[in-house]
Amino acid sequence: MLCIFSVQYTDPVIWREKDKNDALYLHRVVVNPVYKGQKQFMKVLNWAKEHALQKGLKFIRMDTWAENTKLTDYYKSYGFEVAEYYTTPNEAGIPIQYRNVEVVLFEMEL
Template sequence: MSLKETETYQIENTSTADLNFIYTLFEEAITYIKKNNYVGWTTYDKNFINQDISNKLQFKITNGNDIFCVFSICFTDVVIWREMEKGDAIYLHRIVVNPKFKGQKQFEKILNWNIEFAKEKRLKHIRMDTWANNPNIIEYYKSFGFKHIEDYTTPNTPELPEQHRNLKVALLEMKL
């Protein structure tokens, strides 16, 4: 996947050299969520992060040495999207923003890149899931054009990251 350069940031694959910083981002996000009594991650699965890096499915937004955020994509998500999975979507997962760069529209950068990438691949949808019992984050994603499809409780399966098992999620979709 190609590097995207703009005036102020780049989007490129993460590497194993980024692992310690990625783990720190997840740990800081969990601490922030707990401190503020928000609904969100309570843990994260290092194996899935490593797989995403190995499979070149995790990306970072950077400017120089600064990592603004990381996110993962995949092209099939049958465990969560079940019969709706038709091989015509890109799925966003595990978006974590560096606290130093919160409020700087990181999700907008991620979404714009994914829209462009999905169109290049002739995909019809961008899909994601988030916590069903967090109406603020659902409304946030809807403000970017996502539609709430349904709520779904994920199965307890090793096919999902640890933090995603037995979780009630809101399925969100943007048609391209």
Template structure:
């Protein structure tokens, strides 16, 4: 089976939003929190900056995710030398493919050319299922933070606590 991680293109934007809609519907079913609708300009900027990715399985988009290289509002002074993974969404038809592990492999290969020393992620602090899953994928649990400042972040970050995870490279 051929799995590829590629930069998303502007032609993928409708697919990305379909994935986000699927994720929000799923979150509403299985958890007490969910993402809000994302600003199209944010996704367009991520695509233009080569920070929005897709995972293809045999040429079919199976997963999408975004990255950033700064996350000061969440990580504070630990902000440097890192790649931050956000908004991983798997098409339900491809559940069980361990895409988080594929993203980790991709990030480890990507890191040396960018001077990256950490792969980092966050999720809602009370999402036990994801806490267990991310640690089973190799992330170290770093702790919990309460979001105080959220200007510039998606709306779902307002007033929440986050669990933080990292892999030191």
């Protein structure tokens, strides 16, 4: 397996009022260590762009832990812009490991 990732078309808990059914949300992008350093994320991003455009979506959005500056810089190098730093709510609708965590929200306009 080369990599895995998940796609959502809404993310109201994290993106709140910006979640207007106009974005593809990439989550949990993980590349097999055997393939690291080979720009596999570019393949995921190219697919996401094409898929989003086919669905008439305007944005690709992602988030990651704000403290992970290496990953933050990596996503910026692919053209993502920081939309916001946000602390997730501490509520039952969110898995416990994602509660009350500072994240950085990334957005790419298509």
